[in-house]
Amino acid sequence: MAFSNTRPLIPAVATTLLTCGTVVVPASPAAAETPRVHAVQGLTRHSPYTGQDVADVPGVVTAVDQFGSARGFWFQDPDPDGDPRTSEALFVFTGSATPDVGPGDDVRVSGTVTEYSPGDGLQTITQLTDARWTVVETGAEVPAAVVLDSDTVPTTYAPDHNGDINQLELRPEDYALDFWEAHEHMVLRIDDAPVVGPTDPYNALWVTTKETQNRSPRGGTVYGGYDDPNSGRLKIASLIPFSEQPFPKANVGDALAGTTEGPLYYSRFGGYLLRATTLGRHVDNALPRGVADDHRDWELSAATYNVENLSATDTQEKFDGLARGVAVNLGSPDIVALEEIQDNNGTVDDGTVAADETLDRFVAAIKDAGGPTYEWRQINPEDGTDGGQPGGNIRNAFLFNPARVSFVDRDGGDATTPVAAVEGPDGRARLSVSPGRIAPGDDAWQRSRKPLVGEFAFEGRTVFVVANHFSSKRGDQPLHGLHQPPERTSEVQRHAQAELVRAFTDDLTAVDPAANVMVVGDLNDFQFSRTLEILTADGGLDNPLLGLPEDERYNYVYDGNSQALDHMLLTPAAGERARYEVVRANAEFYDQVSDHDPQVVRFRPLTGDASVDHREDRKYYSGAGRPNRG
Template sequence: MENPSILVKYSAPAREPHGERDYSRLTAVSQPALHCDRQDPQFLRGRCLPGCALALTLLAGTAHAACGSAIHPYVVQGPGEASPMEGETVTATGTVTAVTPDLRGFFIQGPTDGDPRTSEALFIFSPERAVEIGRQVAVTGEVKEFHGLTELTAVRRVTDCGPGEMPEPVLLGSPAEPLENMRVRIPESIIVDNYRLFDVGELVVADGTHEWTLEDASNERRLQEIPWGLPQDPTLVANGNRVGELTGVLTWRWNRWVILPDEPLTIEPADWTIQPPENSQLRLVSFNIENLFSGLHGDFSHSRGAGSAAEWARQRQKVASALQALDADLLLLQEMEHDQGSGSEVLAEMAALIASRGGRHYEAIAPSVRPGDDAITNAFLYDPERLQPEGELQRIESDPRPALIQAFTRLDSGATVEVINVHMKSRGHNCDHLCKAERAEEMELIMTWLGAQDEQPFRLLGGDFNTLTGESLWAPLVDAGWQRLDVEAPTYWFRGRAQQLDHIWLHSAPAGISGQVQPGHAEMPPLPYLHPLYDPQSPWGASDHNPVILHW
């Protein structure tokens, strides 16, 4: 019998860079020797002389040697922020922990060196290489610091070294640099900022000491679905919801630390149900309903809210759902569209819609002459079976949105309240110190008007003041004997901070009055009106503000 030779088989991947071979794909099988040379078709089929077999066996051995002689990621990372090997070509090995096509690469992580200053992982910028999570690979490439991220680039070869050992996630803390590109975990956290979730796939969580940004590892814009294996329910990703233990790869993107979750998130939704006090007989609500623009006469060119008839149809249904759920006797509304003087067209449409849904039959009070020159104004909706308006609607010519004043008498008791509906200048306008001086001028006009009026048995000043609880704006009210309705709950979220911008102040208030804030609006991620997850029949997320409720 002839001496056996070696059948050397090369399994080419579906896509392989031209002129390159991954020699870990070579396999050797015993085969009877055949006498052939390189020009013989038998050679091209993989049947070789012992000498040829030896040469190819050595090539396979070279590939496996790359796995055994490669350095670990901690050598490349070093103990500082930048790699001590920047600019060098190295071969590093580790287990693939994440594959991110939109980031044009993948992450590898190796064993620890016991030095808390060094990371055990690298990002491999290699758009053309196909690797699998859980496989150990050896990567030859150039060490580079890409905007602060240590990575291998200009990759020459990726060798599959067989099954790898998936590293356990380590507890994420500060400083984060020694954990760059590694698997990390956060035991428990709270969602604090979802503003960019459906824009760029970001969600910010806080673990009690730090805030961390979760990303979906894609470059997709205008997300149509909630990522991370979650049910497609926007209330799950509301600010304030608790997130169970999460794991993922920590990396550096856009000058900040980002976690790419590698397991489905578990989220405990908050309970937004509130119970009114037992002695509540009348409910007054102040609510900024966020740019309610109907596109009067079909013109949406100047709308701050809905940009088309289709969007308006969905927005008005959701706002009607929210207002119906509040079940208020009196609504102080802000951010209604100015409709060129009629003052009630949008309101009348909303009132009719609420009634058609089985809600109260509201009547509207709005200026008959357009007050001010801003695109939005304030207005009232009241239940005529519970309240009777007294006198004419008045206004204080404060800029940019005049405050509106209307007195109401309770039909059950005959008690009267004079209500001042306010929407002060936004904190985001182009003026110094978040426009504090401009709001102080508005408050001065209100105090001057109040000082010129006859005393009333009960006055209420409510609305969106764009002012935090502890600011100096309130000093004139306090000095004049006004008291703020005691509610300690956020009405607005901004960049991860829960704030109270909406308030109700009382003067000569009767006993037994109490207050609440209805959550479920400001906490929700913003969604375009035509987004598939925007539910017009759900009351949640109708505005970027939460309403303040007074029980009387």
């Protein structure tokens, strides 16, 4: 039997697009008449036969992809060359047509060797296109899977090459990315796989091959530094029809018991992934959703929550889920700083910027969930200027419980007027406008959310809250990409944003060294990043996340890495009194209502009168200094 696909070859000089990918066709030597698979794969990421036709390459079919528009089959040489640098398998791309082969077919495949890149800066997939094949025999033994145990994959993730690693000779004993590339398309197996990233909307999840690598108490893998991206992470998707075996709805801490195996592939979404032909049995280990500790009457409680593009057009189910998060999981904080509030008609791009319907509906849902009747404050952005989903006019907002705190309103705050720290008649710090936005005209906020600043009063004590949503990481090179170490170009904007927020908080404390200032929200960067260093170094803000054990410093899960993007920073004197919690209600669960976990901090604000504050320290904190922060 034979098949010829119609996928065109794109010259190597073509622009690479994330949406469609490219086929790389550099100059290469003349094709051997009948090379073995390992010769086609070669010793680097690019085949030495790229762009050349090969004939009658032998192997046994191991799996067939019969879904979607990028179908094909994998075949593997049952007689390996013994060189750990060379993969023994290839993928045959057949376009939208399902190939008429099955596992165990002994085949001879002819076609053109191509290197397909699913996006700019990504690894390439060595494959055969315009393929023809003959089935020599059926029922052949499928090559045995390579077993992934805790020591199989190297701990070091990638070579520190300071550039493109495509042409480097593979070192699979030294680097995880080289190990995966040296096993591209081969059948791999993992037994009793721990789940470290929940099932996503596209029916994929993440496991780890290293049971003890930076594991959290709840079963995830914690990303604690740029030099340790957790090399054991592996994405799992299924080649099994869902009618035969539905994909599991798994949370972090669950497991795939027994054997999970299949060919290793590569995707722009997460990098190397195992396409399972055998999927382990889902074991639900009943990961509990977090509920915050009770706050004390004498403490102010404040939270931050990224509600993931909430608009009045969303389902009641989403509103109710987020509302339970505030009323139940967070315990109805006095103040809630919200990120990703959209305008009233969401992504409809018709000039609407008001978000009153979105916020009113959220307030009503929280009350129905047993919470207080919150009031809200926000500032409408100019249309189309703050980034996020087109038409959504994303912004930050405040909820507050008027039975516990009051909001100090000062007129004049709008989308373009900058807020300033000024000295009030009592000599204490106050805001020039409230709510207000920090330097909204500065280039640092171009197509990004502007920080919202509010002045609150709790038992006569002033508290300033800065709600933030810094620019996203979009545009950074991926951990699994061909540039190692990856460049993080998006940091430049976040560093500029952090400088402006730091300058503003410094202005407040220059007016009043005892000012209670909180900088909270989705900073889109890690506790070990330069962004956080700008905000905290040299007498800056205190980060209570660092008071948690290292294996608990996370509030977001991405590609199987439990990491911290959201933060609650306080001026040092307030931070000394703070009790801080990450409320783990979303990020580790497949049925999340937001991709971020909320956080809450509780503290008794300072009065600025040293004798009063000292007495309160003795009364409420028993002279023990910093309270429990976890």
